[in-house]
Amino acid sequence: MFLATGFCEETGLTILGLSLANWALICFTLCAGLGGWLWWQSRLGSTHR
Numbered sequence: 001m002f003l004a005t006g007f008c009e010e011t012g013l014t015i016l017g018l019s020l021a022n023w024a025l026i027c028f029t030l031c032a033g034l035g036g037w038l039w040w041q042s043r044l045g046s047t048h049r
Contacts, residue, residue: 013020 015023018026
């Protein structure tokens with residue numbers, strides 16, 4: 001499917017010019033960032049009570 005470097009072996013696996021590995025990295029970064037932001041917000045809210 002794709003190499004560790006993120007280059008697609010098949011051109012059918014590219015969406016908007018990005019490979020499946022690039023999309024996986026983007027989705028992981030967004031989910032980790034959202035989780036970190038929600039955790040930070042919950043910690044800020046618990047200190048103000």
